[in-house]
Amino acid sequence: MPAFLSLAEAIATHVKDGDTLAMEGFTHLIPYAAGHEIIRQGRKHLTLIRMTPDILYDQLIGVGAADKLIFSWGGNPGVGSLHRLRDAVENGWPHKLAIEEHSHAAMANAYEAGAANLPFATFRGYIGADLPKVNPNIRSVTCPFTGEVLAAVPAHRPDVSIIHALRADRKGNVLLEGIVGVQKEAVLAAKKAIVTVEEIVDDLGAPSPNSVILPGWTITAVVAVPGGAHPSYAQGYYKRDNAFYIAWDPIARERDTFLAWIDAHVMRATPADFAARRPAA
Amino acid sequence: MPAFLSLAEAIATHVKDGDTLAMEGFTHLIPYAAGHEIIRQGRKHLTLIRMTPDILYDQLIGVGAADKLIFSWGGNPGVGSLHRLRDAVENGWPHKLAIEEHSHAAMANAYEAGAANLPFATFRGYIGADLPKVNPNIRSVTCPFTGEVLAAVPAHRPDVSIIHALRADRKGNVLLEGIVGVQKEAVLAAKKAIVTVEEIVDDLGAPSPNSVILPGWTITAVVAVPGGAHPSYAQGYYKRDNAFYIAWDPIARERDTFLAWIDAHVMRATPADFAARRPAA
Amino acid sequence: MNAPSLGFTATEMMTIAAARVLRNDDVCFVGIGAPSAACNLARLTHAPGITLIYESGTIGTEPDVLPLSIGDGELCDTALTTVAVPEMFRYWLQGGRITVGFLGGAQIDRFANLNTTVVGPYDAPKVRLPGGGGAPEIAAHSREIFITMAMGSRAFVEKLPFITSMGHGTGGDHRARLGLKTLGPTRVMTDRCILEPDPDSKELTVVSLHPGETREGVEAQCGWPLKFAADLKETPAPTAEELEVLRALHERTRRAHAGG
């Protein structure tokens, strides 16, 4: 059974400087509150894994928490650039960011392989593309039956994975629904997993015998943070705050407006503030 | 959109002598009615793929429909031997049956690889076991990052896969629930797929956005056969007929009692008879 | 440039041209932006049975408004089913079940290779673009690829600094030599014209000019010497229904995303 902790306790106990950290959520259920807590606690030298870095990692990169980013698409979805990510890669601000870049297929397969405790993932990928020329972690294996050469990437095995889910029961079993992305794989691939949830309930209320549920014994810590995915969303709880995604562009474009935003909305805020940010469902 | 056919039409049109045929259903949702139709239509020289041959393949093997069996566990679950399978392997009755034998992990991974259009599946398997000595389709690949040697098996790519599902809607979309086994993978790995269902409805009534649904455009033919999984079961429709599984042992033990049963319950029966065989849910 | 007097914008023409080539039985892997608008326009007009798949895992989705991201809740709410992302890339894309993959990019070359990764050297980029996302494997595994991009001499370039996703490579049978059995890019719908690869060389060739466009005007927006088909056509102007449905879709979308 996982520990039921406050967000501050969960991050303080389980996320260390230098960790390899995966925070997942494919547009849906992105663990923003946890990311803000990591910023507040001043973690440094993180290796951040995430398919779509999104505003979450733009913030972590902008404050200098990350030494390295492993990713496959680094934009503000439907809006444009992640300006803090670009500033780090193009100008080395606040410091140089190492990148290991993959395709979505590679990243998804790498999580899947990690969950399956395999050392690598194989798939038919990167054909005719240039990424293998710049990423030494893209290699190949040969099918022992047909001789076909396929792409191979190392499995993701984060020190810690953090996801946001709909709800947990009193045993720490966790329910995901809707766009479930790679969160289950991220949790099962990790040495430790922290799950923030909208609420903790007596009965998960899983609608199907095949609902996506992570048993409590696969999770290290469960934290209730209502609204903890904002400006991402929680299916059935509140909608994606698309207006915030659009508003982020000018905020992140300049270093001073970014730092002022972080100071006001992260450093001077608490996880409880997320509850008030939820738009209607 | 799939064709909505009678069972006789579906088998006559899409299952040919010599085909490689996967009929799946892991204890739950085994497509018995379709198997009986294949027997009635006298198909021969089939290569049968199935993790757990079960009574279904005992019947097909006993009537001589199969030249080869690819499998991982050939027993009557909880009861004992599959006597027709044993008679074919031990005594060559009604003719010699070639076998390609794997572990469950290998078979499940081979379906998964087939659904993913990969030529092979890799997993950490068969360590210290003798099966690789007798099955040339168990080979290995080496991880290009760690040097670890892993097991490899060819992907399953059946000519036809047949499964039984709970229900289909008018567009041929199909819902599975409960123990879903490898059926989704078997359908997606096959060149053609036939799905028998308990009923065809206006609305699938999927309880979760993540319900296991096969879109109609992945299926070749849909056939309504109420009770079509008996003596296996359909979650929420009728229970597994455990008494029949126990009763099968003496029926199948001798060739003449087996042939008499096939004559009475398959050759002289129709798909409609399955409806009457359903125990209560 | 389309004169306002034409009654539609160049972007509308591009979206409508892309929508028209979609078929009722297509299974489309949809990207955000013009592809999403085109696919949903097709669904709301001539191709009501089209299957739209977004890489977030939503299969057979029928959104009432265009999503801002590929994973808006609207997509899941209206989908036939939603699968995990590893399954999406393994069973559905690599599985060979997609008939049309939509791509776009910051830059394209004459063989319809695309760059969405960097401008300048990879290790010291002048402009760091978002990266490939699903594109490398969409380009490989979809039965055919439709590209939508606005023209411009910095976008349609002689040589890409980085090939994010392969189109026809160096042309000819390059795809086949790499073992690909899919068709690759078969159509490029721009704001000014439609291009298709030459059947043999695979070099992109203008086959249709949008209303009001000229050869010279289009050539000026392309960084390589552009070829034109012998039987160059004019793209039929948007119909009233196409414009009406597209504009209503955009208006619903604007209202939905402005909320918060």
Add this chain to the structure above:
Amino acid sequence: MNAPSLGFTATEMMTIAAARVLRNDDVCFVGIGAPSAACNLARLTHAPGITLIYESGTIGTEPDVLPLSIGDGELCDTALTTVAVPEMFRYWLQGGRITVGFLGGAQIDRFANLNTTVVGPYDAPKVRLPGGGGAPEIAAHSREIFITMAMGSRAFVEKLPFITSMGHGTGGDHRARLGLKTLGPTRVMTDRCILEPDPDSKELTVVSLHPGETREGVEAQCGWPLKFAADLKETPAPTAEELEVLRALHERTRRAHAGG
């Protein structure tokens, strides 16, 4: 053989001995037969928090009656969740999340290797057994393996005709030399005694005789010269509660499976 006067059968003793070694925080990969009875007995007595997983995909199941097959509807109805079989073998078993895997077989050797495949030559078997099913990978990936088997000189054999699943191979550090980090078989619960591998040689050694059993009686049921621990113990007889719960479970099961 246990005399009727003991008040319990040898099979009951075997099942109860197996149940006792299960812990409240174990995650068990359960097979049909004695393992299923043992795991559910543990759950209904001293280990209510135990997690039972059947290879059909049911995770955290709490059946009221024992399933006849590993995929009875009862397992799914009472499970926390039910996953597809490829996921079961990839994420849950190979993923290293199982603490105890239960195995049995037609034959076992002194290093707890098991045969459930064939008696006689593989290509011309005298007896064709069901085959390995999940066993080869359960044996490799579970943190430890508990084996339940009734003794007999045709079951406990000097040399296996076929190794379906590896126990300790040829003994000593054989598992480690093959790269395995799991413990392999740590306990064999039979109808007459409990055996454990010697810490160094890994040869199975009798550590406890069930009530009423003798060294000679047990030796007669084993095909190799059997070793006994220096501090050989007697297995505590079943308690009244253990017998009551087990018999009630079997009675409920009989009633349920007789229906149809």
